[in-house]
Amino acid sequence: MNFFVWVRRFFFYFSAYICHTFETTDIELNQIPGKMKMRNLIWTLLFPMASYAGEISVSITNPTALQRSEVVEIDAKRIYDKLGIGYGSALIIRNAYRQQIAYQLTTDSLLLVDSKVRPMGTVTYTVVPGQAVPMKSAVDGRLYAWRVDDFTWENDLGAYRAYGPALQRTGEKAFGIDVWLKSVPRLVVAERYHNVFVANRQGAEWRKQGRNDEADSLKRENSLHLDHGNGLDCYSVGPSLGCGAPGVLIGDSIAMPYCFQRYKVLENGPLRFTVEFVYGKTTIDGQKDVVEHRRISLDKGSYFNRTTVWYEYLRRSIRVCAGVVIHSADTKSIRLGKDFVQYADPTDSPERHCFQIYVAAVFPYGIEKTRFVPCSRLQGDIAGHAIGEKILRENERFVYYFGAGWTGRGVENQDVWQQKIDLFRQNLVAPLKVSIAVKGA
Known part of the structure; x- marks a missing residue:
């Protein structure tokens, strides 16, 4: 424990003793200017050193010549050690205007801060113990058991879906990750599922009454596959990797996972969503009972999900x-790069939808090569996959990113999508730098 923590504790108990003495001499609290509490007055005026260990500054520096806006990771244990309080205690983080900003503690001991930093600039935040105001979440994810175990998550830019065990039991072949398009920053996935659930229930009642036209109209008005003002699901997955799922190469064929068997939500806002999926035992290239683990994180303001397999x-x-x-x-x-693949997907109905879905997988931590792998036999509308590949040993981590965008949410065309991919890759190479200091020390 550092020196300032001992000083802080000493003055805390000493001020409590003096407060008790003053109170026994009938000093009234309303005699103090601004109606400050006695202990706060003594703490501030007589013993200012005691506050040093209870207030720290966190500076975030942008080493690039471009504006940065992203969720920043800070070593949470260092923060709590310097504050001299127990790990996980409530914090208040303020910007230069003394406004509270959103933060989040993660299961891997990181403090996440929603930060904007000017080109080659530095932004400084003040961190103190205390109960912050409620923070609006920019991310969410959950299981929708009634919808054959859909697991869907989102941030302010997009949404994604993984398929669960109930779907696998139906025999439907849907392997990869689905993309749901959004045109608004607010959370919409739960609302979409709710609307479909209510419409299905009402529609079933109407069909019993012979009101089929009304039931059909209600279904269209709430369909996940049509845009009702906040986006839609028009990405086709089927027996494929979809957007960003992993697979195993056996020759020139891809062995794909089926549906997840178990899941655990590790973080759910306000800045980061993280889920871990565990897949069922399977035989891969003659190796029996192999189990895949897949951890996916999506941050506020990011087009890309970090994936560890x-x-x-x-x-x-x-x-x-x-x-x-x-x-x-x-x-x-x-488009195939040395460490990325990207594609302008035509949607599930190119003749009716008048836009493309831009998808990508990015491999910043090493990949042997990228290439197009055609399907060995016709599988509906699936021509093949654009992939990155590498050799992996047991329990070795394969880390990459995947994501999507469209014209309804900031990606006007495929060239703009490429710019966003390039910027994302550049920012990974030159991360924002964090420094922590005790204020006044």
Whole structure:
């Protein structure tokens, strides 16, 4: 425990003793200017040193020539050690205008701060113990059991869906990750599911009464696949990787996972959502009972999900991949970089939807190569996959990012999407720098 913590504790108890003495001499609180409490008055005027250990500054520096706006990771244990309070205690974080800003503690001991930093600039926040005002969440994710175990999560820019065990029991072949488009920053996924649930229930009653036209109209008005003002689901997955799922390469074929069997939400806002999926035992290239683990995180303001994949019970290394499905309606807009793949998906109905869905997988931590892998046999509208691949050993972590955008939420065309991918990659190479100091020390 540092010196200032001992000083702070000493003055706390000493001020309590003096307050008790003053109170016994009938000094009235309303005699103090501004009606300050006696202990706060003594603390502030007589013993200012005691506040040093209870207030720290966190400075975040932008080493690049571009404006940055992102969720910043800080070592939470360092924050609590310098404050001299128990880990996990409530905090208040203020900006230069003394406004409270959103923060979040994660399960891996990080303090997340929603930060904006000018080019080559520094922003400084003040951190003190205390109960912060309620913070509005920019992320959310949950299981929708009634919808055959859909697990769907979102941030202010987009939403994504993974398929659960109830869907697998139906026999439907949906392997990869789905994309839900958003055109508004607020959370909308729970609202969409609610509207569909209510419409289905009401529609079923109307059909019993022979009111089929009304039931059909109600279904259209609440369909997940039509835009009712906040976006829609028009991305086609089926027996593919979808947007960003991993797979195992066996020759030139991709062995894909089916639906997750278990899940655990590790973080759910206000700045980061994290879920871990565990997949059922399977045989991969002759190796039995292999189990895939997949951890996915999505931050406020990011187009990209951070994904960590590892496999248990491998007896030998495997060749893994991750990427995006390529549909036969457009096989020309694939872009392969040394550490990314991206594609302008034509949607599930190119003749009626007048836009594209821009998808990508980014591999900043090492990949052997990227390439297009065609399907060995026709699978509906699936022409193949654009992937990055590498060799992986048992329990070795494969870390990459995937994400999507569209014209309704800040990505006007595929060139703009490429710019966002490039900027994201650059920012990973040059992260914002964090320094922590005790104020007044």
